[in-house]
Amino acid sequence: MAEKIICGIDIGSSKIATVCGIEAKEGGELRIIGYNQTLSRGVKKGLIVDIDQVTGVLEESVEKAERMAGHKINSAYITVGGPHISSFNSHGIVAVANPQGEIVDDDIERAIDAARAISISNTREIIDVLPRDYIVDGQPGIKNPIGMSGVRLEVDTHIITASHTNLKNINRCLNDLGINNLGYVFSGLSSAETVLTETEKELGVVLVDVGGGKIDVCIFTDGAIAYSSSIPVGAKNITNDIAVGLRISLDSAEKVKLFLGQLSSDDALAKFRKKEGEVQISQLNLPEKLDSISLKTLVDGIMKPRIEEIFKLIFDEIEKSAMGQNIPSGLVITGGGALTIGMLETGKKVIGLPIRLGIPEGVTGLVDEVLSPPFASTIGLILSGRKNIMSEEGKVKNFNKIFKDLSIEGSMGKLKDFFKQFIP
Numbered sequence: 001m002a003e004k005i006i007c008g009i010d011i012g013s014s015k016i017a018t019v020c021g022i023e024a025k026e027g028g029e030l031r032i033i034g035y036n037q038t039l040s041r042g043v044k045k046g047l048i049v050d051i052d053q054v055t056g057v058l059e060e061s062v063e064k065a066e067r068m069a070g071h072k073i074n075s076a077y078i079t080v081g082g083p084h085i086s087s088f089n090s091h092g093i094v095a096v097a098n099p100q101g102e103i104v105d106d107d108i109e110r111a112i113d114a115a116r117a118i119s120i121s122n123t124r125e126i127i128d129v130l131p132r133d134y135i136v137d138g139q140p141g142i143k144n145p146i147g148m149s150g151v152r153l154e155v156d157t158h159i160i161t162a163s164h165t166n167l168k169n170i171n172r173c174l175n176d177l178g179i180n181n182l183g184y185v186f187s188g189l190s191s192a193e194t195v196l197t198e199t200e201k202e203l204g205v206v207l208v209d210v211g212g213g214k215i216d217v218c219i220f221t222d223g224a225i226a227y228s229s230s231i232p233v234g235a236k237n238i239t240n241d242i243a244v245g246l247r248i249s250l251d252s253a254e255k256v257k258l259f260l261g262q263l264s265s266d267d268a269l270a271k272f273r274k275k276e277g278e279v280q281i282s283q284l285n286l287p288e289k290l291d292s293i294s295l296k297t298l299v300d301g302i303m304k305p306r307i308e309e310i311f312k313l314i315f316d317e318i319e320k321s322a323m324g325q326n327i328p329s330g331l332v333i334t335g336g337g338a339l340t341i342g343m344l345e346t347g348k349k350v351i352g353l354p355i356r357l358g359i360p361e362g363v364t365g366l367v368d369e370v371l372s373p374p375f376a377s378t379i380g381l382i383l384s385g386r387k388n389i390m391s392e393e394g395k396v397k398n399f400n401k402i403f404k405d406l407s408i409e410g411s412m413g414k415l416k417d418f419f420k421q422f423i424p
């Protein structure tokens, strides 16, 4: 296997993150060789609202990642998310082309094409068609039908669509910088790629990526994605509440929130605990000159109601999906917002299912900073990209093999036809 660089860019509401991984010759995990996160501008709730601002931040992030990696980024996979994302499940049926032989790649492609042949509004675009299950001659539960024999092939797919305008806007920003877009991946799905285990997906699980401006939800049952959506609320709403509640600026509120988010263990909290229920924050040097805050006022009084509201919205999505009975693995929460103090505890109470923090996995190299929840989408993106390249390479190999077989059969056939002419 040749060395390959795979890059991913996550255009988030809080940050634009770029990550470069290298596929080593000897295989194994992708090795991270460069990354960057730059404060985002011009993105609201996952939507591009100012092309120039986004292009500027994108350029900065890509350049810094390039410098770190020592490689130019000419092409990248891109995340897309926000409330303009919608999804549905669709079924495709085809007759197997060669019923005497085996099911081949082409039959699968035709079945998937049949599933995606549905009319959608011309303001939307399909970004992903994900096969969930194959059915061969009425037998369901087949994950890979290649090589099986049958006459009728059916496929259940999950289709994700996005706003055409937003995709065009992202492409405008990329074109301005000369970056080739290798494909869009829904940001929730890319996070799922790196934080969920196969067992969780098999049993049934909800991936929740709490970003700054939106919350992505992906539900997996029987090992495949069954529902995806994006809620237009995020961790920035918690910052706003803190700013209003404590009468401080948004910048100060963000500092307070991040500081509390880092005090996840009791030991860390004890270090800054003053008297009963008060935490010292004078070290943050806020312009409002706040020296300490009451945890009860801030965490229980200001932050908790918003976190409860967030989980109620997630609960509504689970209800909408009608998969509530099929998710025994509960929720896996990732994205920067997952680090908010009290997030998991409050979530457990509202949802009543197991909840764990989702940390990205599956890469090596410069991983100190990137193996953290805010990078879940970006790390998942390059892992999805790698899978995509591998399956494309597999198809090319298969195609070469079929082509070789055909050319031998074809020339033999032609030879036979040639000699037939002389036989009386």
Ligand SMILES: Nc1ncnc2c1ncn2[C@@H]1O[C@H](COP(=O)(O)OP(=O)(O)OP(=O)(O)O)[C@@H](O)[C@H]1O
Pocket (backbone or CB within 6 Å): 011, 012, 013, 014, 015, 016, 040, 045, 046, 081, 187, 210, 211, 212, 213, 214, 215, 234, 235, 236, 239, 254, 257, 258, 259, 260, 261, 262, 335, 336, 337, 338, 339, 340, 341, 373, 374, 375
């Ligand atoms: N240690 C932390 N403690 C608390 N909150 C945190 C922490 N780190 C990040 N956050 C919060 O997470 C949010 C950003 O998350 P993330 O980087 O996943 O968003 P994004 O991907 O840019 O946005 P989106 O996915 O909504 O478009 C911010 O609101 C930030 O305050």
Ligand SMILES: [Mg+2]
Pocket (backbone or CB within 6 Å): 012, 013, 187, 209, 211, 212, 335, 377
């Ligand atoms: Mg995000």
